[in-house]
Amino acid sequence: MTEAGIARWAQRNRWIWSALAVLILWIVLSVVTSRFSLGSLSGILLSASFLAIVGLGQMFVVTTGRGNIDLSIPSVLTLNAYLALLTVRGHDGRLALGVAVALGVGLVVGLINAGLVVKLRIPAIIATLASGYVLATATLLANGMIPGFAVSPLLKAIVGARVEGLPVMALIAAACVGLAALVLRFTGYGQMLIAVGQNREAARLAGIPAGRVIGIAFLISSVMASLTGLLLGAYVGGAFLEMGQPYLLQSIAAVVVGGTLIFGGSATALGTFVASVLLILIVTTMQIMGLPPGAQDMVQGVVVILVLALAGREGGAGRRRVATAGAG
Numbered sequence: 001m002t003e004a005g006i007a008r009w010a011q012r013n014r015w016i017w018s019a020l021a022v023l024i025l026w027i028v029l030s031v032v033t034s035r036f037s038l039g040s041l042s043g044i045l046l047s048a049s050f051l052a053i054v055g056l057g058q059m060f061v062v063t064t065g066r067g068n069i070d071l072s073i074p075s076v077l078t079l080n081a082y083l084a085l086l087t088v089r090g091h092d093g094r095l096a097l098g099v100a101v102a103l104g105v106g107l108v109v110g111l112i113n114a115g116l117v118v119k120l121r122i123p124a125i126i127a128t129l130a131s132g133y134v135l136a137t138a139t140l141l142a143n144g145m146i147p148g149f150a151v152s153p154l155l156k157a158i159v160g161a162r163v164e165g166l167p168v169m170a171l172i173a174a175a176c177v178g179l180a181a182l183v184l185r186f187t188g189y190g191q192m193l194i195a196v197g198q199n200r201e202a203a204r205l206a207g208i209p210a211g212r213v214i215g216i217a218f219l220i221s222s223v224m225a226s227l228t229g230l231l232l233g234a235y236v237g238g239a240f241l242e243m244g245q246p247y248l249l250q251s252i253a254a255v256v257v258g259g260t261l262i263f264g265g266s267a268t269a270l271g272t273f274v275a276s277v278l279l280i281l282i283v284t285t286m287q288i289m290g291l292p293p294g295a296q297d298m299v300q301g302v303v304v305i306l307v308l309a310l311a312g313r314e315g316g317a318g319r320r321r322v323a324t325a326g327a328g
Helices: 003-012 015-032 038-063 073-088 092-119 124-143 153-160 168-186 188-198 200-205 210-236 246-257 269-289 293-327
Strands: none
Touching: 015 269, 038 073, 038 168, 038 188, 038 210, 038 246, 038 269, 073 092, 073 124, 073 210, 073 246, 092 124, 092 153, 092 210, 153 168, 153 210, 168 188, 168 210, 168 269, 188 200, 188 210, 200 210, 246 269, 246 293, 269 293
């Protein structure tokens, strides 16, 4: 393969840079410490799996373009962790009810976000931030109602289980990644989502229902966050008020670092998963170095800013090339 061919392949598969970063960072940590091995990497995969599931939902929203981001994800996740405690109450016989409640809350919140953005034309950042505040109030009420931190033993066993040393959560996340990739590449909705993200007006003129496409993206994001709250609550054995907060910045970072374009029109489910592993590795490295949580947030913020800056330059160059071609 020629150098130009490699460059084109890397452009189409932007996740490869995150994968290389994971490999390099893992090797460095393996050399510096004696604690990193394939076994320790499985622990990284476990933590990254929760982030990847949330990140996939965020990816669909970001792909719609115009800087759309779902800021209600942390509140949706936390609220569903509490609702799982209230509905399941530590009994496996009530697990189906807990799953139904998680799906129901996700659908309702997704519909509300979609209505605010599509029907009322409120910018997504403002709309989802506002709905997140409302959900945070509901979470405070749920916090005062829980009888105790009793989760479903069956769900806790599943989430914490391993198959040949590989966390079951990693298999669940991989299944979600595969499903998201199939939707993006082989379904009509996936093609319409990409078209809307690239040029909403052109998509509308082509007969694509842009509003419906965008609304479904917010539904997917809320449902994925709801299910993550259910799974994460079972894994940690309960819920707490700031439970979903780390996933706000990290879900956005996983999307953009993984290769999904922040201005829409291009997405990679595999890249979101690989970037989730990279971000957890970065956090683990900072913890080993003894950096305080505030400094860890600053480092992650800098990573996101750098990636966004590079993506913005790439997007600007691409738009200039299209404009030049059109002028010619």
